[in-house]
Amino acid sequence: MLNQIILWAMLILPWGLLFFLDKQRVSEFLPAGLFSSLLITIVFQIYERWDIVKVKETIVPLTNVPPATYGLYIVLPMFFLYLTFGNFWVYWILNLVSDLVYCFVFMGLYEKFGIFDINKINYFGIFLIQQALSMLIYLFQIGYNKLREH
DSSP states (O other), X not given: OHHHHHHHHXXXXXXXXXXXXXXXXXXXXXXXXXXXXXXXXXXXXXXHHTTSEEEOOOOTTOSSSOGGGGTHHHHHHHHHHHHHTTOHHHHHHHHHHHHHHIIIIIHHHHHXXXXXXXXXXXXXXXXXXXXXXXXXXXXXXXXXXXXXXX
């Protein structure tokens, strides 16, 4: 039951953060948030295919993707870009700290609670993947902004 509460919270609670931000500015970063969700979905498909990380518990109707993919992984990139876009180094440091906490604290808790089973990778490997994704998201936002200017 606790796992289900955690999983539903990771889907629903992050969206509340957006209510406190300027709607016009937030909308500029929505495509990057959706791109982030797409990337995480692909990563978890790869994890499943190669038995790297197994999602042992999720919410209905999801199967092998954690619900955070459609909550936290959309909202946090939007929030980080909202706060830092135009200043890459601040964005990178914010993501670095966030990814360190996620990989070395939350991934351990997910394993302990039986939500994930991590097989062929360690937390540092997941951290490196997260860092690569954060760079792709920033590059996506740069490209998106250039398209909007024309």
